[in-house]
Amino acid sequence: MSATPQAVLTKRLHAALVACGLPPERGEVTAAADTRFGDYQANAAMVLAKEAKTNPRELAARIAGYFEAGDICLKPEIAGPGFLNFRLKPPWVSGQLRALADEARCGVSATKNPLRIIIDFSSPNIAKPMHVGHIRSTILGHALARIARFAGHEVVTDNHLGDWGTQFGKVLHGWKHLLDRDALERNPIAEMTRLYREVNALEQTDPAVHKAAREELVKLQQGDPENRAIWEQLVDLSWAEFAGIYEKLGVDFDERLGESFYHPALAPLVDQLLAAGTAQISEGAACIFFPDIPALTEKPCLIRKSDGGFLYATTDLATIEYRIERWDPQAIWYVAGAPQQLHFQQVFAAARRMGVGTQLEHVAFGSILGEDHKLMKTRSGDNVPLRDLMDEAVSRARAMIEAKNPELPAEEKEHIARVVGLGAVKYAELSQHRMSDYVFSWSKMLSLQGNTAPYLQNAYVRVRSIFRKLGSELGSVQEVVLTEPAELALAKKLLRFGEIVPLVLQDFRPNLLANHLFETANAFHTFYEACPVLKSGGVTEHSRLVLCAATARVLKQGLDLLGVQVPERM
RNA sequence: GCGGCCAUAGCUCAAUUGGAUAGAGCAUCUGACUACGGAUCAGAAGGUUAGAGGUUCGAGUCCUCUUGGCCGCACCA
Numbered sequence: 001m002s003a004t005p006q007a008v009l010t011k012r013l014h015a016a017l018v019a020c021g022l023p024p025e026r027g028e029v030t031a032a033a034d035t036r037f038g039d040y041q042a043n044a045a046m047v048l049a050k051e052a053k054t055n056p057r058e059l060a061a062r063i064a065g066y067f068e069a070g071d072i073c074l075k076p077e078i079a080g081p082g083f084l085n086f087r088l089k090p091p092w093v094s095g096q097l098r099a100l101a102d103e104a105r106c107g108v109s110a111t112k113n114p115l116r117i118i119i120d121f122s123s124p125n126i127a128k129p130m131h132v133g134h135i136r137s138t139i140l141g142h143a144l145a146r147i148a149r150f151a152g153h154e155v156v157t158d159n160h161l162g163d164w165g166t167q168f169g170k171v172l173h174g175w176k177h178l179l180d181r182d183a184l185e186r187n188p189i190a191e192m193t194r195l196y197r198e199v200n201a202l203e204q205t206d207p208a209v210h211k212a213a214r215e216e217l218v219k220l221q222q223g224d225p226e227n228r229a230i231w232e233q234l235v236d237l238s239w240a241e242f243a244g245i246y247e248k249l250g251v252d253f254d255e256r257l258g259e260s261f262y263h264p265a266l267a268p269l270v271d272q273l274l275a276a277g278t279a280q281i282s283e284g285a286a287c288i289f290f291p292d293i294p295a296l297t298e299k300p301c302l303i304r305k306s307d308g309g310f311l312y313a314t315t316d317l318a319t320i321e322y323r324i325e326r327w328d329p330q331a332i333w334y335v336a337g338a339p340q341q342l343h344f345q346q347v348f349a350a351a352r353r354m355g356v357g358t359q360l361e362h363v364a365f366g367s368i369l370g371e372d373h374k375l376m377k378t379r380s381g382d383n384v385p386l387r388d389l390m391d392e393a394v395s396r397a398r399a400m401i402e403a404k405n406p407e408l409p410a411e412e413k414e415h416i417a418r419v420v421g422l423g424a425v426k427y428a429e430l431s432q433h434r435m436s437d438y439v440f441s442w443s444k445m446l447s448l449q450g451n452t453a454p455y456l457q458n459a460y461v462r463v464r465s466i467f468r469k470l471g472s473e474l475g476s477v478q479e480v481v482l483t484e485p486a487e488l489a490l491a492k493k494l495l496r497f498g499e500i501v502p503l504v505l506q507d508f509r510p511n512l513l514a515n516h517l518f519e520t521a522n523a524f525h526t527f528y529e530a531c532p533v534l535k536s537g538g539v540t541e542h543s544r545l546v547l548c549a550a551t552a553r554v555l556k557q558g559l560d561l562l563g564v565q566v567p568e569r570m
Numbered sequence: 571g572c573g574g575c576c577a578u579a580g581c582u583c584a585a586u587u588g589g590a591u592a593g594a595g596c597a598u599c600u601g602a603c604u605a606c607g608g609a610u611c612a613g614a615a616g617g618u619u620a621g622a623g624g625u626u627c628g629a630g631u632c633c634u635c636u637u638g639g640c641c642g643c644a645c646c647a
Contacts, residue, residue: 030586034593043589046627056627080590081627125647165647259647285645295573298643305645312647339641341574366575367640375640404609432583435575437640439582443596448609450595451583458609466606503586515584518594529602529611548606570609 002099004107004498006031008072009040009086016066020059022048029086031496038077038085039492045082056082088492090482094543097491098480101546106557107498110152118156118323119145121335122251125162126238126258127171127192130245131383132368132376132440133337139429140365141335142251143510143562150561151502156327160319161258163235169217170199173209175230176216188237221263235260245386249422250563262318266310269318270303278353279303288350301346316347320356331359333508338364338435363508366437376440390422396446397421400454401570408569416567420454421446423564427453430562431514451518453564456555459521460566463552466533466545474549481539482547486530490523490547497554501561510562517558524551 003011006029014024027044045060052059060082067084069075072092077085100107121141124130141157149155174195183191203210220227235258246252270286273279279288284306290296303314323332334344344362351360370376378384398417401408408416428445431452432438448454467473482488493516500516503509533544556566 030589033585033590037590041589046589050627083590123647162647167647283644287644298572300644302645307645309645311645315647337641338575340647342642343647345574364575400609405607436583437576441582444582447596452595454609455595458607462607462610469606500586507587509586511584512586515594516586522594525610526612528606532606534606569607 002096002103002107003109005072005088005096005492005495006040006499007109009042012068012070012072013042013044013063013084015068016063017044017048019066020062022063031499032085035489037079037083038087039073040086040088042076042084042086043082045078045084049082060084090488093488093491093495094480094482096495097482097546097550098477100494101474101477101480101550105150105498106550106554107495108150108501109498111502114152114154115330116154116156116327117148118158118327118329118332119148119335120158120160120319120332121145122246122253123160123162123336124238124242125165125167127167127189127196127234128162128238129189129193129383130242130386132386132389133383135386135389135425136365136368136429136434136438137335137337138246138249138251139426139563140363140434140508140510141333142249143426143430144333144335144363144505144508146563147501147504147510147513147561151505156255156329157253158323159253159256159258161235161239161256163238163258164260164263164315166217167196168220168231168234169213169215170203171196171234172216172220172227172230173213174199175234184237189241192234192237241387245390248390248418249426250565257319257322259315262315262322263310265318265322266314269321270310270314273303273354288346288353290346290349290353293349296346296349299342299346301350303350313343313347313350317350317354320347320351320358320360321354324356324358329358331361333361333363335363335365338366340364361508363434365434369437369439371439371441373439389425392442393421393425393446394418395421396442397424397454400446405570412569416570419565419567420457420570423453423457423559426564427456427514427559427562430510431518433511434508451514453559454570456517456521456559457564457566457570459524460552460555460559461568461570462528463524463548463555464568466548467552470534470545474545477546478542479539480543480546482543484527484531486523486527487544487547490520490527490551493520493523494547494550494554497558513558513561517555520551520554520558 009029013027013029017024017027026047027042029040029042032038032041045063046056049056049059057078060078064076064078064084067076071089073089074087079085119141122134122138124134145155145157171192178195178198180191199209199213216227220231274286279286285302286304287300287302289300301313302311304310323329341364348360368376376384394417397420401413401416424445445452446454448458482491500513504513531544533548536544559566
């Protein structure tokens with residue numbers, strides 16, 4: 001396993017700090033903010049000088065004196081108030097690139113601290129269509145799962161389906177009185193949604209309907225065989241629809257334990273919490289209070305309604321107990337929208353009150369906005385069904401390919417349309433900071449210019465085109481000599497891949513990886529213009545082919561971590 | 571009212587968690603096409619980081635306040 005430049009420099013900086021009698025843990029090396037200053041930089045002298053109340057530039061000079069640059073980089077330069085700047089030597093970069101070419105993990109070392117992590121994401125509701133509201137959780141959760149796994153963590157993905165709730169009383173009532181079998185046959189989700197809406201509307205004016213729907217729900221929860229059988233059909237029909245969407249998106253789950261799975265555990269859990277004094281009855285409801293947490297003093301976590309029903313939080317707590325019992329994870333990540341922050345704060349606080357030590361993280365994200373900058377809706381004001389959105393992505397990509405490359409075989413065009421269209425949707429989400437509200441724009445995400453999936457896919461395609469022209473793959477790797485600025489800039493970008501991937505998990509930010517891939521593609525295009533590959537001859541040609549092969553592998557691997565595929569042609 | 575999240579180029583967004591002269595892409599302007607895919611590249615222009623204080627060698631980033639926006643806030647999930 002070859003170490004990244006950052007890791008190599010950090011190790012040497014630590015040695016230099018120890019030699020100076022300084023604590024090594026502050027000796028962080030980061031990529032230089034500006035390549036004019038070098039390739040990497042360290043702020044250690046300024047940080048340590050502050051603590052020791054000495055002159056930072058003098059301290060930097062002492063550290064630099066002990067730094068063993070060897071054949072890796074030039075002697076560190078001291079700049080500004082006390083920055084240490086490192087410039088990598090071209091022969092060393094060449095050697096590292098050669099090593100990267102033989103390295104299956106593209107320079108990403110496995111974490112030294114592997115965790116067992118449960119990732120809870122997607123979680124659509126049964127008997128309702130999956131819509132844009134679910135897409136961010138699905139795509140972000142899936143990408144984080146892939147990245148965490150690649151980084152060496154043990155990951156369990158769980159789709160916590162909304163398959164148990166008050167909506168079923170309404171749907172059951174509708175099923176028994178208003179069901180249109182033909183419509184159900186044609187489009188099950190649409191028919192289920194219609195039933196829900198009609199009953200909901202009737203309830204507003206007719207208290208008898210409200211009462212009837214409630215009774216259906218109670219019967220279901222008490223295990224009435226007829227209602228149970230209908231409910232199972234609802235689940236199966238919905239899941240068939242979801243599974244089709246997940247299959248197209250290339251998303252899968254290790255588990256799909258919905259809310260219903262935990263239903264039997266809810267009553268005992270609440271009783272136990274009441275008996276232990278963790279929860280109290282207040283205004284008829286069972287609650288957990290947090291007098292010691294300022295933000296939650298007035299916001300107790302309700303776990304049983306005064307009518308005896310259970311809540312979202314109850315299920316979540318039972319789910320935590322189950323997951324700990326079954327997997328004993330070190331962390332559980334919930335990929336859910338920012339509006340649910342209070343809920344997770346309450347649930348996490350309640351879990352801690354129950355003695356849960358597992359790290360619990362709400363991976364929050366912003367909303368998807370339409371081009372009018374309001375929450376994305378259809379013209380009639382409904383949520384946009386995910387299936388329609390995906391179909392449109394594919395058909396727009398298909399039109400693009402048809403215009404650019406009409407001579408490709410029909411089957412390949414269809415494949416490319418899927419890879420490009422769905423890749424564009426995913427990448428558009430992931431290339432954005434997760435907390436920002438994100439404006440959905442077909443023309444931007446499908447553009448071949450800028451930070452988009454098609455641009456990156458195209459960069460990959462161009463590399464592959466070189467090997468097609470060459471008539472063979474790279475073959476065995478020989479000596480690599482890089483001298484041109486464009487070659488070295490690209491090589492350094494490629495070597496940084498191993499530094500970026502772990503960074504993504506530090507704060508759940510796939511956009512850092514997306515940005516880095518974009519920079520890599522840019523560096524490749526610059527290289528491509530400046531440095532002819534084929535027919536350059538000898539060591540130069542071989543070195544450039546090694547660069548090309550490494551570029552293709554890093555782009556493919558990086559996009560794969562984001563859940564985006566690459567075509568060979570487009 | 572209380573709380574959370576935000577506010578960066580005309581537009582859409584970054585900024586490796588406190589580092590150097592705040593970066594990209596669209597759009598605009600100027601160049602490069604007998605090209606390994608121009609689906610590209612090179613360059614120009616564009617900023618008081620909403621505003622005001624504070625912390626320190628150093629702030630888009632941390633603290634306080636103000637303005638403006640989105641979202642939550644006891645029996646939906």
